[in-house]
Amino acid sequence: MAGLKTEWTKTQDGRSTVRAYKVVTEDGAISDVELGFAYIYGDVVHADPKRIAQTEEHGVVERYKAAVPLVAQLMINTIATLNVIKLFVERGHLDLPGEPFERTVTVTATEFVTPIQNFVHTSAVNPNPHDLNAVVGTLFTYEDAIEMLGWQADGPEDAATG
Known part of the structure; x- marks a missing residue:
């Protein structure tokens, strides 16, 4: 000590x-x-x-x-x-509540992948933006998004700000 x-x-x-x-x-x-x-x-x-x-x-x-x-x-x-x-x-000299040495706290993963769905929520024109009933789901593909945004197939010129 x-x-x-x-x-x-x-x-x-x-x-x-x-x-x-x-x-x-x-x-x-x-x-x-x-x-x-x-x-x-x-x-x-x-x-x-x-x-x-x-x-x-x-x-x-x-x-x-x-x-x-x-x-x-x-x-x-x-x-x-x-x-x-x-x-x-x-050695029994200290009693800690909640079994702190049994709980997993270590993360060993070095790569994290978050899957996304091929689904976008868009809001209809609505004077009340808090009206969740106005949200419409629209299915589309990656190619549809490229075309909609006017990008080339390899993405915008400056993807960080595009």
Whole structure:
């Protein structure tokens, strides 16, 4: 437990703890942890412009380089904490409700395909757009859609905006 606590302390936000390195400039020094959290909360989440202002001289690349091992360490700490909790449960020192270790939470699929139906809903001209009775289903083919939109068989010139 002491080792786990020490590892979490090394990655605690708001502290100037040095995890792996410190950047020293004429204006002072800053830890890799501070730079890493500036990237996470400033560059990625855009929730803390103050952190960006405080680390601006180092730039986004330095903040990113500090964030990568920080995030990896946070993941390792999380897995280690989970393993300690599992051990406590297995040994009967901790009782958790709802069988949390029995519930599937892992997704292993790397490709997701959503089938679509060959069916389009169009709304009839109706002064009340909330009238669902005005919705009409029209069957059509891909070729019909191409013709209707005036595209060539290979799609619009700019499919991203077409």
